[in-house]
Amino acid sequence: MGVNLPRKELFDVPEGVIYLDGNSLGVLPKGAAERAQKTITEEWGGQLIKAWNTAGWMALPQLVGDRIGELIGAPAGSVATGDTLSIKVYQALAAAIKMRPDRKVILSDNGNFPSDLYMAEGLIKTLDQGYELRAPAPEDVAEAITEEVAVVMLTQVDYRSGRMHDMNAITKRAHEVGAVMIWDLAHSAGALQVDMAGSNAEFAVGCTYKYLNGGPGAPAFIYVRPDIVDNIEPALSGWLGHDVPFAMELNYRPASATERMRVGTPPILQLGVLQEALKAWDGVDMGDLRAASQRLSDLFIKEVEARCPMLTLASPRDANTRGSQVSFAFEHGYAAMQAIIDRGVIGDFRAPNIMRFGFTPLYLDDADIVAAAKIIEDVMTNEHWRAEKYNVRSRVT
Amino acid sequence: MGVNLPRKELFDVPEGVIYLDGNSLGVLPKGAAERAQKTITEEWGGQLIKAWNTAGWMALPQLVGDRIGELIGAPAGSVATGDTLSIKVYQALAAAIKMRPDRKVILSDNGNFPSDLYMAEGLIKTLDQGYELRAPAPEDVAEAITEEVAVVMLTQVDYRSGRMHDMNAITKRAHEVGAVMIWDLAHSAGALQVDMAGSNAEFAVGCTYKYLNGGPGAPAFIYVRPDIVDNIEPALSGWLGHDVPFAMELNYRPASATERMRVGTPPILQLGVLQEALKAWDGVDMGDLRAASQRLSDLFIKEVEARCPMLTLASPRDANTRGSQVSFAFEHGYAAMQAIIDRGVIGDFRAPNIMRFGFTPLYLDDADIVAAAKIIEDVMTNEHWRAEKYNVRSRVT
Numbered sequence: 001m002g003v004n005l006p007r008k009e010l011f012d013v014p015e016g017v018i019y020l021d022g023n024s025l026g027v028l029p030k031g032a033a034e035r036a037q038k039t040i041t042e043e044w045g046g047q048l049i050k051a052w053n054t055a056g057w058m059a060l061p062q063l064v065g066d067r068i069g070e071l072i073g074a075p076a077g078s079v080a081t082g083d084t085l086s087i088k089v090y091q092a093l094a095a096a097i098k099m100r101p102d103r104k105v106i107l108s109d110n111g112n113f114p115s116d117l118y119m120a121e122g123l124i125k126t127l128d129q130g131y132e133l134r135a136p137a138p139e140d141v142a143e144a145i146t147e148e149v150a151v152v153m154l155t156q157v158d159y160r161s162g163r164m165h166d167m168n169a170i171t172k173r174a175h176e177v178g179a180v181m182i183w184d185l186a187h188s189a190g191a192l193q194v195d196m197a198g199s200n201a202e203f204a205v206g207c208t209y210k211y212l213n214g215g216p217g218a219p220a221f222i223y224v225r226p227d228i229v230d231n232i233e234p235a236l237s238g239w240l241g242h243d244v245p246f247a248m249e250l251n252y253r254p255a256s257a258t259e260r261m262r263v264g265t266p267p268i269l270q271l272g273v274l275q276e277a278l279k280a281w282d283g284v285d286m287g288d289l290r291a292a293s294q295r296l297s298d299l300f301i302k303e304v305e306a307r308c309p310m311l312t313l314a315s316p317r318d319a320n321t322r323g324s325q326v327s328f329a330f331e332h333g334y335a336a337m338q339a340i341i342d343r344g345v346i347g348d349f350r351a352p353n354i355m356r357f358g359f360t361p362l363y364l365d366d367a368d369i370v371a372a373a374k375i376i377e378d379v380m381t382n383e384h385w386r387a388e389k390y391n392v393r394s395r396v397t
Numbered sequence: 398m399g400v401n402l403p404r405k406e407l408f409d410v411p412e413g414v415i416y417l418d419g420n421s422l423g424v425l426p427k428g429a430a431e432r433a434q435k436t437i438t439e440e441w442g443g444q445l446i447k448a449w450n451t452a453g454w455m456a457l458p459q460l461v462g463d464r465i466g467e468l469i470g471a472p473a474g475s476v477a478t479g480d481t482l483s484i485k486v487y488q489a490l491a492a493a494i495k496m497r498p499d500r501k502v503i504l505s506d507n508g509n510f511p512s513d514l515y516m517a518e519g520l521i522k523t524l525d526q527g528y529e530l531r532a533p534a535p536e537d538v539a540e541a542i543t544e545e546v547a548v549v550m551l552t553q554v555d556y557r558s559g560r561m562h563d564m565n566a567i568t569k570r571a572h573e574v575g576a577v578m579i580w581d582l583a584h585s586a587g588a589l590q591v592d593m594a595g596s597n598a599e600f601a602v603g604c605t606y607k608y609l610n611g612g613p614g615a616p617a618f619i620y621v622r623p624d625i626v627d628n629i630e631p632a633l634s635g636w637l638g639h640d641v642p643f644a645m646e647l648n649y650r651p652a653s654a655t656e657r658m659r660v661g662t663p664p665i666l667q668l669g670v671l672q673e674a675l676k677a678w679d680g681v682d683m684g685d686l687r688a689a690s691q692r693l694s695d696l697f698i699k700e701v702e703a704r705c706p707m708l709t710l711a712s713p714r715d716a717n718t719r720g721s722q723v724s725f726a727f728e729h730g731y732a733a734m735q736a737i738i739d740r741g742v743i744g745d746f747r748a749p750n751i752m753r754f755g756f757t758p759l760y761l762d763d764a765d766i767v768a769a770a771k772i773i774e775d776v777m778t779n780e781h782w783r784a785e786k787y788n789v790r791s792r793v794t
Contacts, residue, residue: 012442021446028442036433036666044612045409045425048743049418057613084661086635087484094523110647115636115661118649122634126491127524135647209662215441216454217664237519238483239512248748250507250532252515264481264512265606267614267664269433346445351645 002285005292010280011213011363018372020347023187023325023358026213026277035276039269060275061240061266062259065221067278068212071286072185072204073195074223080261081208081271085186085220087236088205089119089153091261092222094235096151096180096203097123097131099228103150104131107179111138111158116184120153138163142173149179156194157187157323160354162315164323167194171201186210189221191293191324191360193286196223211324211360212281214274219267224258238263280362292361294319296369297326300357303373304328308380314354325358332385339385345372399682402689402758407677408610410760415769417744420584420722420755423610423674432673436666457672458637458663459656462618464675465609468683469582469601470592471620477658478605478668482583482617484633485602486516486550488658489619491632493548493577493600494520494528496625500547501528504576508535508555513581517550535560539570546576553591554584554720557751559712561720564591568598583607586618588690588721588757590683593620608721608757609678611671616664621655635660677759689758691716693766694723697754700770701725705777711751722755729782736782742769 012028013019019027043055052058065079072079093106106120117135124131136144138158145152152174157164167183174181181201188194190211196204204223208214224232234254239245240262243253254260298319304311304326311328330336330353337349347357357372379385409425410416416424440452449455462476469476490503503517514532521528533541535555542549549571554561564580571578578598585591587608593601601620605611621629631651636642637659640650651657695716701708701723708725727733727750734746744754754769776782 012438014443014445017445019445025441025446027445028437033434033437033442036437037430040425040430040433040612040670041409044422045430046411048411048414048416048424049422049745050738050743051613083480083484084635086661087480087633090633098523113636114639114645114647117647118634118636118639121649122630122632125630125634126495126632207662215437215666216448217662217666217668219664220661233519233522235519235523236484236487237515237522238481239510239515242511242515246748248511250511250514252518264483264617265604265614267616267667269612269614269670270664270666271614273437273666341447346447348446351643 002288003283005284005288005361006363006365007280008363013363016344018345018368020345020357020359020372022360023210024348025209025216026211026360027363029213029277029280031276031279032215032273035272036269039272057268060268060271061262064271064275064278065258067275068189068208068221069223071281072189072223073197075197075226077257078226079221079223080258081221082219082262082266085205085207086115086119088220088222089116089184090123091234091236092182092203092205093120093123093151093153095232096182098233099180100150100178103148105148105150106131106133107141107144107149107152108133108135109138109141109154110135111160111163112155113159113184113186116153116155138165141165142170145173145177145179147177149177151180151182153182153184155184155186157191159187160350160356161327162323162325164321167199167201171199175200187323187325190281193290201225202228208274212274213277215270215277218270218274222258222261224261226257229257229260232260234260236263240264240266289361293324293359296359296361296364296366297322297324299366299369300326300359300373303370304376307373307377310380311355324360325356327354327356329353330355335390336380336385338390339379339387340376343375343379345375399685400680402681402685403760403762404677405760408760413741415742415765417742417754417756417769419757420607421745422606422613423608423757424760426610426674426677428673428676429612429670432669433666436669454665457665457668458659461668461672461675464672465586465605465618466620468678469586469620470594472594472623474654475623476618476620477655478616478618479659479663480617482602482604483512483516484660485617485619486513486581487520488631488633489579489600489602490517490520490548490550492629493579495630496577497547497575500545502545502547503528503530504538504541504546504549505530505532506535506538506551507532508557508560509552510556510581510583513550513552535562538562539567542570542574542576544574546574548577548579550579552581552583554588556584557747557753558724559720559722561718564596564598568596572597584720584722587678590687598622599625605671609671610674612667612674615667615671619655619658621658623654626654626657629657631657633660637661637663686758690721690756693756693758693761693763694719694721696763696766697723697756697770700767701773704770704774707777708752721757722753724751724753726750727752732787733777733782735787736776736784737773740772740776742772
């Protein structure tokens, strides 16, 4: 048994806000500001260059990687942190295709987050060796895994619908045909029970600013299966992935294990805040978390459907095939979401018509869900969203 | 005429420290801690996901890029920020080689920072198309620029010796033989008068945690010459380099100008601190800065040579061919530097035998230089560095 959920006391959420967007940017953990002060004033200001040793900056990426590893079922040393998720996708993909040199197909799905597909496109163009990216509908992926496929690259939870791939079944299918498996855990880490080791997938990547509450632009992570990592020649072979960075050798020699997937100088300020944020996971049982997530999501669907007939559920109804978010389709979804946000219930909108709500059991309880549903009902039924101000698009939604 | 230098009042340097390592990690600007607090507490904590618009996070990378552009003679819109310097090297190199598809040689030098060479190695292995990396001695580069060369990739100021390449002459030579030019400005931005537009080089990359005082792991930057950028197909084609990131299109379409060289979600916390740090450059005339840098460096050489005959100058004696650092070779350089640091004069050591001192006119004056030289003299002549504790190597030096 883990600690009781939620743990609202560990977070600062503004008064009057019900935050259903932790799947996009997690809330502020209480220790974050103090940690940033310490990093800046005591460490950078006080210890200057020496802080790489004296304040433990050199060790920080690995410590944070190991902590994330615990949350996704990955052994110590198998997760490296740094860069952005897009960069980590590129690293995984570049390594994976080299493992199947006789195959030219990269298989993803059209519900994958666009940046993952874009990074694949960029790699394919850069290589210019006849690779092909296939992106069928998510439900057609399993049967598209054929012996032509070098790499299957999927985001476990669809960023729009919340639809969840069966990680073990898809990985097994990929391996049956000899393909390499990459999972993007952007909407999984801190949201689901993930068992990377048990899945047997070769690679996983993810970000830390969503369910892990690392803050805006927090560093990403990459997992490489321990039995294959020693054969990986990193495409992005930066000095901090070198076996002995400060020997300043002229030639690259990869560091041991997943450390080789590090690239450049780590973002210490953001890593420190992330490390602080991860403390909120101490003692949390991921089974409890998943149960709470499903309870909150089911309750939200029930409440919203009962109150808002104009909204169409765009997520799987079965909680076992859904991540920790619920989406509704609505023609005027952009305007409606702006009006709802104006009332203190924060979700977000994804083109073309998806109103998206995320559920974060660390800082949400049943009462929040019911209160949110009532506000959504008021906005939808009284058509507050028709106000002109809600129909002017800003760049980010 | 610019503001008077130094501007010590803008920085927090610990009492009793003479910091000659701003070429590795710049000191703490006074506004940094407060800015981080604002980003964390008011923006992340108070505005949550909305802060991407309301706090201006979306615009931050470009604003910071434009400010850096002013310091390196690059027009607005031609500099993008984010990621690490190694990633930016990869982006520039991957783009540059596509511009000369009939050539297979990448030319650098063996005084380049190892990570630049490692990234080239990684790209070459990943492409597996017969590319070759050549790295002659820095003084032999000019004559190694032949018509076989696709790309010349150099760091302007040698990280060990401080030796400076003639940017305009080398660029001109590269263009004469039809090669593409990439400059790494790691030790140039904020240290020298740089005129990217005037140089006519196609690409430049750099970091911001050295002379620009952005803090540990501050984001990097990349410059692309405006007349060629529209033809660049980025290898690292992430969603924030897409023309319309939030349209969530399935296919990549590059954003206009250098914005296309952005990749993933920007590190907002570090970018905010960097933006704050860059305020120290307001009103600074880069000619004044270079003059002060040369005066400080010349004074240091004169003082140290007069006091420490056991140290051998490892930097060019002519200030016009030297960056903003001075290096001395000494067999026991590692131990000697530790002993000097223990006395409050902070430089650093680079394998195999280089004691390195950087000069940052924003926060150093002549009196600092003379005081530092006296302390170095005491450590060297009394052989304090022979103490056993100084001869045990830690990982980072």
